[in-house]
Amino acid sequence: MHPILADDIDGGILMILLLGAGLITSVLALIGLAPAMRGDKAGTLCLITPAFLCGVVIFVWLAWQFIADWREDPHGRFNRNDIMVFIILAGPALATSLLGGLVLWLKRRKLANKK
Numbered sequence: 001m002h003p004i005l006a007d008d009i010d011g012g013i014l015m016i017l018l019l020g021a022g023l024i025t026s027v028l029a030l031i032g033l034a035p036a037m038r039g040d041k042a043g044t045l046c047l048i049t050p051a052f053l054c055g056v057v058i059f060v061w062l063a064w065q066f067i068a069d070w071r072e073d074p075h076g077r078f079n080r081n082d083i084m085v086f087i088i089l090a091g092p093a094l095a096t097s098l099l100g101g102l103v104l105w106l107k108r109r110k111l112a113n114k115k
Contacts, residue, residue: 015089018058022093025051029096036104039111048100055093062086 032047062085070076 018089021054022051022058022089022091025054026092026096029093029100032100033103036100036107039104039107041104041108044100044104048097051093051100052097055090055097058093059086059090062089 029048029051032044035043035047066078066082070078
């Protein structure tokens with residue numbers, strides 16, 4: 001048997017996959033800034049939606065895990081390291097998607113005021 005087949009797929013690999021998904025969708029959302037600067041609603045929404053959904057799914061999943069851990073140990077403390085996990089895994093996807101949405105909103109508002 002090959003050693004790689006006997007390797008345990010634990011939480012570390014899952015975190016790497018979540019981080020990779022968040023970063024890839026963040027790049028898509030950053031590409032979505034180009035149509036957002038032109039005021040193209042459809043193009044921007046197509047590019048920022050995967051990042052927003054990925055960020056929300058990761059955030060909800062992490063919150064669910066922390067609530068489950070808290071139920072097992074109600075006297076456990078929520079500390080700075082727990083917040084950093086949220087920021088590192090869900091933050092880039094949520095931040096870039098919200099940035100793209102903000103740029104689109106401001107550009108469309110500016111175009112509407114010109115008319």
